[in-house]
Amino acid sequence: MIKKIFWGKVFGVGALVGVLCIVQLLDAQDASKIMWRVHHRPKWRDMHAFMTLEIISPNGNKRIRKMESWSKTDPKTDETKMLILFLEPADIKGTKFLLHEHKNRDDDMWIYIPAIRKAKRIAASGKAGPFMGSDFSNYDIGGGEYEDWSYKLLKEENYDGAPCWVIEAIAKNKKVVKKSGYSKMIKWVRKDNYMVVRTDCYDRSGELFKRILTNKMEQIAGIWFETEMTAVKLENNRKSIMKFEKIQVNIGLPDRMFSLRALE
Amino acid sequence: MNLMLLLLAFNIPFGGYLRFESYARIDSLKQYKKLASSIQIKISFERGDVEGYGAFNFVYDRIPDSAYIEPVEAYFSYERGFLGLTAGKRIIRIGTADWLNPTDVISPKDYTTLHSDIEEFTKGIEEMNFDLSFSNFYASLYIFPAFTPNKYPMVPFSVGIIPNVLSVSFFPDSAIKPSYEVKYTQYGLRFQGYLSNIDFSLTYLSIYDRDFDLDYRVCRTANSSTIVLIPHYNPVKMFGADFSMTISGWEFHGEGAYFKTIDEDGTDPAVKNPYIYAILGGNKTFLDEKVKFGSQVGVKHIFDFKDSTYYEPSLIKSVVYGFAQKFNYQNHENTYYGTLTLGYNSPDGSWSIDGTLVYDFTNNDYFTIPKLMYSPADAVNIIAGLFLSGGKGSSPFSEMGKHVGKLAFFEIKFNF
Numbered sequence: 186m187i188k189k190i191f192w193g194k195v196f197g198v199g200a201l202v203g204v205l206c207i208v209q210l211l212d213a214q215d216a217s218k219i220m221w222r223v224h225h226r227p228k229w230r231d232m233h234a235f236m237t238l239e240i241i242s243p244n245g246n247k248r249i250r251k252m253e254s255w256s257k258t259d260p261k262t263d264e265t266k267m268l269i270l271f272l273e274p275a276d277i278k279g280t281k282f283l284l285h286e287h288k289n290r291d292d293d294m295w296i297y298i299p300a301i302r303k304a305k306r307i308a309a310s311g312k313a314g315p316f317m318g319s320d321f322s323n324y325d326i327g328g329g330e331y332e333d334w335s336y337k338l339l340k341e342e343n344y345d346g347a348p349c350w351v352i353e354a355i356a357k358n359k360k361v362v363k364k365s366g367y368s369k370m371i372k373w374v375r376k377d378n379y380m381v382v383r384t385d386c387y388d389r390s391g392e393l394f395k396r397i398l399t400n401k402m403e404q405i406a407g408i409w410f411e412t413e414m415t416a417v418k419l420e421n422n423r424k425s426i427m428k429f430e431k432i433q434v435n436i437g438l439p440d441r442m443f444s445l446r447a448l449e
Numbered sequence: 450m451n452l453m454l455l456l457l458a459f460n461i462p463f464g465g466y467l468r469f470e471s472y473a474r475i476d477s478l479k480q481y482k483k484l485a486s487s488i489q490i491k492i493s494f495e496r497g498d499v500e501g502y503g504a505f506n507f508v509y510d511r512i513p514d515s516a517y518i519e520p521v522e523a524y525f526s527y528e529r530g531f532l533g534l535t536a537g538k539r540i541i542r543i544g545t546a547d548w549l550n551p552t553d554v555i556s557p558k559d560y561t562t563l564h565s566d567i568e569e570f571t572k573g574i575e576e577m578n579f580d581l582s583f584s585n586f587y588a589s590l591y592i593f594p595a596f597t598p599n600k601y602p603m604v605p606f607s608v609g610i611i612p613n614v615l616s617v618s619f620f621p622d623s624a625i626k627p628s629y630e631v632k633y634t635q636y637g638l639r640f641q642g643y644l645s646n647i648d649f650s651l652t653y654l655s656i657y658d659r660d661f662d663l664d665y666r667v668c669r670t671a672n673s674s675t676i677v678l679i680p681h682y683n684p685v686k687m688f689g690a691d692f693s694m695t696i697s698g699w700e701f702h703g704e705g706a707y708f709k710t711i712d713e714d715g716t717d718p719a720v721k722n723p724y725i726y727a728i729l730g731g732n733k734t735f736l737d738e739k740v741k742f743g744s745q746v747g748v749k750h751i752f753d754f755k756d757s758t759y760y761e762p763s764l765i766k767s768v769v770y771g772f773a774q775k776f777n778y779q780n781h782e783n784t785y786y787g788t789l790t791l792g793y794n795s796p797d798g799s800w801s802i803d804g805t806l807v808y809d810f811t812n813n814d815y816f817t818i819p820k821l822m823y824s825p826a827d828a829v830n831i832i833a834g835l836f837l838s839g840g841k842g843s844s845p846f847s848e849m850g851k852h853v854g855k856l857a858f859f860e861i862k863f864n865f
Contacts, residue, residue, distance in 0.1 A: 242797055248827050274827035275464055275864035291695060293646060300568050303542040306648050306693040308700045314738040318798040322737075366737070423797075445643065446533070446580060446587045 216336035224331035229434040231257040266443035304448040313366030319425035320416035465489040485510040533580035538573040545693040545702035551726035552689035586642030593635040624680035652689040663719040715753025718770035741792035754782035785810040812842020828864040
């Protein structure tokens with residue numbers, strides 16, 4: 186009898202653990218599927234837009250950067266080329282930044298500084314570094330790689346009135362932590378359009394230090410896009426707001442726009 | 450101001466800056482070397498495939514009391530498909546190295562003024578260039594119809610070598626340089642592009658050397674002789690190459706050039722020998738790009754180098770060689786260089802410290818412009834720093850040190 190009870194308990198615990206594992210696995214699979222759709226949302230062939238970046242210090246001082254950007258995605262490789270021209274402030278006007286994204290190796294990046302009058306290749310290690318001195322990192326702007334993270338569905342809840350999945354993304358290895366600057370991210374993904382509306386970013390030591398919010402989004406040529414985002418450093422409340430305006434898509438940008446010659 | 454109103458009236462985009470600069474000797478802060486107020490106006494426009502750009506400086510310098518307008522650049526460019534054409538006065542920079550650029554010999558340098566930014570020593574040159582681009586590569590043909598030499602602070606002098614027997618006189622204003630004739634047109638070819646994570650370029654230039662050689666004549670009287678030295682700008686051919694690549698967060702670069710002078714066997718005491726000049730280095734940023742580090746090493750090797758005893762059989766040639774070595778710094782067969790760059794940007798980007806030290810290990814000479822930059826508001830920059838050069842040898846750095854001394858500078862710049 187005792188033996189029966191013992192084996193019954195063992196079986197019961199085993200079944201519970203098994204069910205929990207399956208639930209975990211299903212959650213992981215669901216989370217991975219959701220994030221796969223987030224990362225593989227349809228893209229435009231190309232895009233031209235004006236960007237404004239407001240950097241607001243904890244004491245309220247505001248610095249404004251204005252840029253014009255062009256980007257083009259290769260439908261075969263899904264690799265993007267991007268050219269950014271700085272318009273304001275006046276001391277960096279005319280500076281150009283060219284990015285050739287690569288899936289299998291470090292991105293190629295060049296900067297053209299008018300005072301030097303030549304394009305210089307710059308190292309791609311700065312992905313975790315700040316984007317134009319703002320609270321967004323280069324990694325935030327580039328979006329990161331789907332394969333770099335392990336996903337887990339934490340819960341489902343409404344955010345700003347929209348039903349969302351709350352998904353934890355944990356860096357798969359130290360290389361990803363180094364590249365992104367994040368050990369973990371928790372993302373709120375809208376169920377209706379797979380847009381990320383909030384990301385809580387955890388630093389290399391696992392501390393929550395930054396929050397990225399999508400303030401506005403628009404559907405342009407059938408594709409959803411974040412037209413205004415805010416990044417807030419939680420330790421000092423320094424924040425940056427990035428806005429996209431006058432967005433044009435699928436306008437047939439030529440490849441030569443993204444060449445070294447176009448930089449100089 | 451009327452010019453700005455005119456630009457506004459015609460809806461031509463313009464920008465520029467208003468700047469005040471002051472340079473004073475560290476050892477005698479009462480003595481200013483530069484007290485200048487300047488305004489730069491930059492205009493640019495685009496009509497179809499044609500773009501135009503112009504930048505003009507209006508400068509008033511109290512030391513010496515002078516006011517002048519300097520056209521920095523003014524050019525048109527036309528681009529259609531894979532073809533491009535640019536014509537006008539333009540600054541052309543080539544090479545991947547920092548501060549020491551062996552291949553960067555197209556645009557002339559003006560070392561008679563002081564600047565806190567090394568790029569400002571480079572001046573525009575009249576040129577036409579045709580570009581042909583294909584995929585990741587492009588080729589350029591440059592034509593330079595006029596010659597502009599590098600400018601150094603030179604003064605005429607006369608010095609006795611053997612009292613009452615032999616003297617030397619130098620007349621910089623009588624320089625021999627190519628005149629404005631088609632036959633003296635200079636040209637260059639450049640092919641550049643990138644493969645994977647490596648940028649590269651190959652350059653060939655057939656130009657006149659922007660740094661002078663000497664021309665000498667001997668004037669004899671009954672009891673004495675005078676060697677008259679005159680700057681002479683000779684043709685030179687340059688074969689250059691450079692590369693830049695990124696590996697694991699580092700940027701590595703290299704740049705080298707072979708200069709074929711007219712003294713191919715190195716037997717003319719007044720003309721530079723052929724030489725090769727190469728630089729290798731790397732850059733990296735740390736702590737989310739707040740800390741900047743860069744370092745380079747380089748060597749200049751002179752072919753068929755002759756020591757001072759070679760010309761001793763001829764007193765005249767020996768004396769001329771001594772002065773030529775002093776002017777063109779070909780006083781060692783091999784000269785070794787190193788550079789070190791360190792920088793720090795504050796987390797909020799409002800201030801930074803930056804400094805590059807260039808050191809000539811052969812002559813023990815140095816040059817550096819460490820500076821502190823503060824930006825109290827967008828487009829407003831306040832810079833304070835030191836302009837230091839000197840050493841014990843004979844190099845451009847020690848010459849600059851002797852000429853201008855060790856300086857402290859302050860600069861405020863409002864960009865619009």
